[in-house]
Amino acid sequence: MVKYLLASHGEFSKGTESFLKIMIGTNTSLYTLVAFLDDTSIESLVKNKLEEIGDFDQLIVFCDLYGGSVAQEVFRQTKLLEKNIQIIAGYNLALVMDIIFKNKILENKEIKSSIEESKSAIVYLNDLSATNDSNDLF
Amino acid sequence: MIKLLRIDERLIHGQVANQWARQLAVNAIVVANDMAATNELVSMSLKMAAPQGIKVVIKKVSEAITQLNDPRAANLSIFIVVNCPQDALEIIKNVPGIPYMNVGNFGRVNKSHMDRKQFTESLYANEDEVKVLKEIMNTGIDCEVRMLTSDSKVLLKSLIK
Numbered sequence: 001m002v003k004y005l006l007a008s009h010g011e012f013s014k015g016t017e018s019f020l021k022i023m024i025g026t027n028t029s030l031y032t033l034v035a036f037l038d039d040t041s042i043e044s045l046v047k048n049k050l051e052e053i054g055d056f057d058q059l060i061v062f063c064d065l066y067g068g069s070v071a072q073e074v075f076r077q078t079k080l081l082e083k084n085i086q087i088i089a090g091y092n093l094a095l096v097m098d099i100i101f102k103n104k105i106l107e108n109k110e111i112k113s114s115i116e117e118s119k120s121a122i123v124y125l126n127d128l129s130a131t132n133d134s135n136d137l138f
Numbered sequence: 139m140i141k142l143l144r145i146d147e148r149l150i151h152g153q154v155a156n157q158w159a160r161q162l163a164v165n166a167i168v169v170a171n172d173m174a175a176t177n178e179l180v181s182m183s184l185k186m187a188a189p190q191g192i193k194v195v196i197k198k199v200s201e202a203i204t205q206l207n208d209p210r211a212a213n214l215s216i217f218i219v220v221n222c223p224q225d226a227l228e229i230i231k232n233v234p235g236i237p238y239m240n241v242g243n244f245g246r247v248n249k250s251h252m253d254r255k256q257f258t259e260s261l262y263a264n265e266d267e268v269k270v271l272k273e274i275m276n277t278g279i280d281c282e283v284r285m286l287t288s289d290s291k292v293l294l295k296s297l298i299k
Contacts, residue, residue: 023152025288097156117190130182135195137166137205137214 002105003056005049006096007033007074008064016062019093024101029056035070042073050077058084058105062091086111094121140206140235143218145226146242149174150194150219153286154242155187161287164217166193170202170229171221199225206233223263223270230277238280241271241294257297260285271298 004027006013013032020027033049035042053059061078063071066089078085088095088111095118099106106114141162146154149169159167167188174180175198188194197205199220205211206218206229218236220226222244230236245254245262254262261283263271271294275281281294 024157025286101156101160128182128186130178133185135181135197137168137193137195137216138208138210 001029001056002058002060002103003029003031003053004100005031005033005053005059005061005074006091007035007046007049007061007070009036009068009070010034011037012064013062016091016093016096020096020100023097027100027103030100033070042069043077046070046073046077056083058086060086060099060106060111061088062096063087063089064091066090088115092118092121094118139212139214140216140218140233140237142238142240143220143226143229143236144240144242145220145223145244147221147244147247149221150184150187152187154219155189155192157286157288158240158242159189159192159217162215162217164192164215166195166214166216168202168206168216168218169194169196169220170199170218170225171196172198175201199228203229203232223267223274227270227274227277230274230279236279238282239274239294241281241283242285258283258292261297263298268298 006016011034013034017030017032020030031049031053033045035045061074063074065071071087071089074087078087086106095114098114098118141164144154144158149171150167169184174184175196181196184196185194206216218229220229226239230239241261243260245252245267246260249262253264255264256262275295283292283294283297284290
């Protein structure tokens with residue numbers, strides 16, 4: 001089965017889980033990792049979380065920030081494992097929703113295309129104007 | 139082909155656009171609402187919610203009925219959204235081939251000063267609205283109540299008799 005891990009500095013990942021529950025319902029194969037709220041080291045948080053997650057056919061990890069220590073540590077502990085683990089850093093809600101909604105093992109290229117698509121979900125609304133698209137079905 | 143008619147007082151939003159539209163694999167969403175169709179800011183904000191690859195049109199109820207009855211509609215896979223039972227009834231009476239109605243989200247806003255009674259977590263209705271819901275059920279269409287496709291299905295007839 002596919003499992004998902006949301007990993008963040010503080011409770012961004014918990015907030016994302018709460019968002020997902022509203023948007024697409026509860027997903028039992030979703031895990032969260034909240035780092036730096038106490039003295040526990042990020043190394044042991046990641047190690048323990050991977051043990052808790054256990055077996056999977058694919059694990060997709062969403063880290064909050066590219067370059068952040070959460071993403072760094074997940075990368076260090078999983079890169080050399082001979083398992084299907086996909087790591088994404090700098091996630092947004094559109095991306096997480098898109099991937100979790102698919103709810104299946106994804107090829108590398110599918111992950112990349114979801115990432116590209118989610119970038120266009122960050123929009124400067126002040127520049128939004130009425131589209132010239134027709135308002136007709138046909 | 140029409141896949142579903144939904145009552146949702148917020149019309150299109152995250153849940154509708156992402157969950158329902160994707161689950162039903164539609165390629166068009168028709169919002170039938172007189173206010174939204176005549177207010178450009180409301181129209182723009184609703185179209186913002188449209189997922190990639192899904193056409194969203196926002197029409198007055200009467201115009202939506204005309205378009206839904208166009209023979210070319212048979213080639214599309216359509217999801218209709220209205221924000222109240224009255225508009226749903228109008229569409230059901232005038233558009234054949236709607237397989238079922240989903241009540242997603244209705245009556246929670248202003249429930250107290252509209253004298254609305256609670257039926258589920260997401261359905262509140264007053265006497266007049268219940269009458270319209272009964273009229274809808276009397277047309278013979280199947281009606282279910284649930285917010286998300288992952289929620290369990292509750293039949294409207296089990297709540298309103």
